[in-house]
Amino acid sequence: MSAIIETSDLVMEFPSTRALDGLDVRVPSGVTGLVGANGAGKTTLISLVLGLLQPTSGTVRVLGLDPSIDGPRLRAMIGYGPERNVLPDDMQAYDFVRHFAQVRGLPHDEARSRASDSLYLVGLGEERFRALGTMSTGQRQRVKLAQAIAADPSLIVLDEPTDGLDPVQRDEMLSIIVDVNRKFGIDVMLSSHVLEEVERICDHVVALDAGRLVAQGSMTELAGALGGVEVELVDLADLPGSIDAVERQLLDRGVVVRRLDFSLSVSGATDDELFNAVVGAVASAGARVKTLGRRRRTLDDVFTSDIVASGQPEGAS
Amino acid sequence: MNQPPPPSSPPPPSPAAASGAQIVDRGFQRYDGPRAGVGQAIRSVSWQSIRSTLGLGRPARHKIFPVLAIAIAYVPAITFVGLSVIVGDILDPNEIADYAGYYGFITAAILLFAGLVAPEVLVGDRRNGMLAMYLSTPLKRSTYLVAKVVAVLLTLALVTLGPPLLLLIGYTFENAGPDGPGDWLVVLLRIFMSAFAVCGALTAVSMAAASLTDRRAFASIGVVLLALASPAVASALVEGAELSPNWRLIDVFSMPFELVFRIFGEPGNFPELSTLSVVAVNLGWTLGGIAVVVWRYSRLVVAR
Numbered sequence: 001m002s003a004i005i006e007t008s009d010l011v012m013e014f015p016s017t018r019a020l021d022g023l024d025v026r027v028p029s030g031v032t033g034l035v036g037a038n039g040a041g042k043t044t045l046i047s048l049v050l051g052l053l054q055p056t057s058g059t060v061r062v063l064g065l066d067p068s069i070d071g072p073r074l075r076a077m078i079g080y081g082p083e084r085n086v087l088p089d090d091m092q093a094y095d096f097v098r099h100f101a102q103v104r105g106l107p108h109d110e111a112r113s114r115a116s117d118s119l120y121l122v123g124l125g126e127e128r129f130r131a132l133g134t135m136s137t138g139q140r141q142r143v144k145l146a147q148a149i150a151a152d153p154s155l156i157v158l159d160e161p162t163d164g165l166d167p168v169q170r171d172e173m174l175s176i177i178v179d180v181n182r183k184f185g186i187d188v189m190l191s192s193h194v195l196e197e198v199e200r201i202c203d204h205v206v207a208l209d210a211g212r213l214v215a216q217g218s219m220t221e222l223a224g225a226l227g228g229v230e231v232e233l234v235d236l237a238d239l240p241g242s243i244d245a246v247e248r249q250l251l252d253r254g255v256v257v258r259r260l261d262f263s264l265s266v267s268g269a270t271d272d273e274l275f276n277a278v279v280g281a282v283a284s285a286g287a288r289v290k291t292l293g294r295r296r297r298t299l300d301d302v303f304t305s306d307i308v309a310s311g312q313p314e315g316a317s
Numbered sequence: 318m319n320q321p322p323p324p325s326s327p328p329p330p331s332p333a334a335a336s337g338a339q340i341v342d343r344g345f346q347r348y349d350g351p352r353a354g355v356g357q358a359i360r361s362v363s364w365q366s367i368r369s370t371l372g373l374g375r376p377a378r379h380k381i382f383p384v385l386a387i388a389i390a391y392v393p394a395i396t397f398v399g400l401s402v403i404v405g406d407i408l409d410p411n412e413i414a415d416y417a418g419y420y421g422f423i424t425a426a427i428l429l430f431a432g433l434v435a436p437e438v439l440v441g442d443r444r445n446g447m448l449a450m451y452l453s454t455p456l457k458r459s460t461y462l463v464a465k466v467v468a469v470l471l472t473l474a475l476v477t478l479g480p481p482l483l484l485l486i487g488y489t490f491e492n493a494g495p496d497g498p499g500d501w502l503v504v505l506l507r508i509f510m511s512a513f514a515v516c517g518a519l520t521a522v523s524m525a526a527a528s529l530t531d532r533r534a535f536a537s538i539g540v541v542l543l544a545l546a547s548p549a550v551a552s553a554l555v556e557g558a559e560l561s562p563n564w565r566l567i568d569v570f571s572m573p574f575e576l577v578f579r580i581f582g583e584p585g586n587f588p589e590l591s592t593l594s595v596v597a598v599n600l601g602w603t604l605g606g607i608a609v610v611v612w613r614y615s616r617l618v619v620a621r
Contacts, residue, residue, distance in 0.1 A: 086446035
């Protein structure tokens with residue numbers, strides 16, 4: 001699959017810090033999540049992709065172009081939704097979206113109609129003539145998305161698009177972002193520090209930590225079924241040793257058990273055998289089950305246990 | 318068993334279908350039509366900046382200063398044209414206000430605008446992140462600055478070009494204008510050159526001030542202080558300390574207006590200065606201001 005963003009040994013140094021350190025990233029078509037804690041280098045990478053910054057060394061290619069050479073041509077094909085609240089309070093949402101559609105190259109009449117269409121797409125059709133300063137955080141995030149897509153880019157880059165949203169607004173925003181990709185074929189790269197939402201909607205992940213690549217690859221490669229069973233038990237006051245008993249019985253059956261508080265992660269046999277073993281052990285110990293399912297590796301695991309703890313940056317693909 | 322009647326003939330077309338009209342709910346679609354280049358981006362940013370500066374499409378409080386400045390600039394011209402209508406037979410309006418001397422009546426408006434416009438146009442974008450937004454479009458730093466310079470120039474032209482033009486047109490209709498089409502065109506050209514000279518120098522200086530601070534008020538106060546202080550310092554040096562008259566040239570606010578007199582072939586307020594030095598110092602202020610803006614923006618770290 002061809003890459004829409006590709007970096008090679010990318011380094012970005014500021015006077016006081018090295019924001020990116022030898023980054024080799026390959027982002028294919030689809031919805032890609034750029035994850036990492038604050039200060040991981042996500043925004044710096046976005047700035048380099050947009051050509052807002054010049055790399056200290058290394059190369060970046062976006063949609064086959066070099067942002068530092070073909071910046072204007074490239075940026076005509078990219079929509080950008082910043083993290084910061086940049087919307088001018090006095091301006092109407094429609095005027096803002098239309099203005100940026102024109103700046104990105106749409107003819108006047110087309111910019112007008114597409115500004116309305118974009119605002120309808122993000123659910124602000126009826127609110128499009130409201131001043132931006134009177135809108136809620138969720139509505140303003142949608143306006144930023146609308147202006148990013150209005151000029152019909154090939155790629156949109158969204159910096160923390162769900163920042164400041166409540167869970168319902170977050171779900172709606174994520175759903176719109178997925179629609180933009182699935183229905184209209186616009187590639188999306190979004191940065192987020194909320195791993196759960198990236199896991200939910202992204203096809204690919206690029207994970208950064210302190211300017212280094214922690215992991216990259218498709219979501220199915222990085223997170224997904226691991227093999228094994230995970231059971232979470234209830235800590236019963238009248239049966240204080242029940243969880244210990246379950247763990248002991250499972251170990252006696254020769255399977256591998258990792259315990260974290262009230263959860264047991266069980267592996268070392270086929271899933272069917274493990275389910276039977278867990279059910280038998282729970283029944284025998286009189287324990288109570290809260291959740292029972294197949295073991296999955298989450299993005300959180302990618303960060304916390306498997307890679308960060310080892311201190312070894314790794315490319316999964 | 319009831320059978321539906323066989324279709325005998327196609328149903329008559331609806332009026333809308335007959336007329337070929339149809340309601341199309343397009344919704345959001347991909348766009349594969351033509352795209353404009355950077356020129357349109359520059360025009361769009363310039364126009365948006367002008368609208369914002371003049372308070373168009375914004376609440377009333379944002380319109381107060383622009384309306385005040387424009388009123389100060391145009392009221393004398395309207396008054397002079399009115400006088401030429403009422404007492405034109407007994408008084409030559411050109412004796413009240415000629416084209417070069419007109420700027421003396423609207424110094425306050427020009428100062429107000431110069432102090433207000435460039436900071437409004439430049440500082441806000443840097444502070445609220447709109448600069449990064451613009452630089453994420455086909456605009457580069459250089460083309461962004463071109464758009465902003467055009468916006469400041471055109472906005473200042475409202476008070477530097479419009480009133481003398483109004484004066485020329487009004488006088489012409491009252492038969493008090495230049496003699497013949499040739500002279501008329503010469504005056505028109507001089508008005509444009511004068512407006513450009515005043516706009517150019519003040520745009521460059523005010524944009525330089527606006528590029529050096531992220532506080533709009535500081536930039537505005539800086540421009541106004543420079544405009545008020547430099548004539549005082551120049552006078553103190555020339556008249557108080559009895560230094561060379563050429564020290565007048567540091568008067569950044571008076572020199573553009575001095576150049577206007579020279580464009581109209583008049584000696585001006587400082588006849589001891591050579592026209593060449595007046596032209597050179599205006600060019601210097603203009604290029605110096607532009608250099609400061611370009612230097613500042615080339616060093617600006619814009620991320621997100």
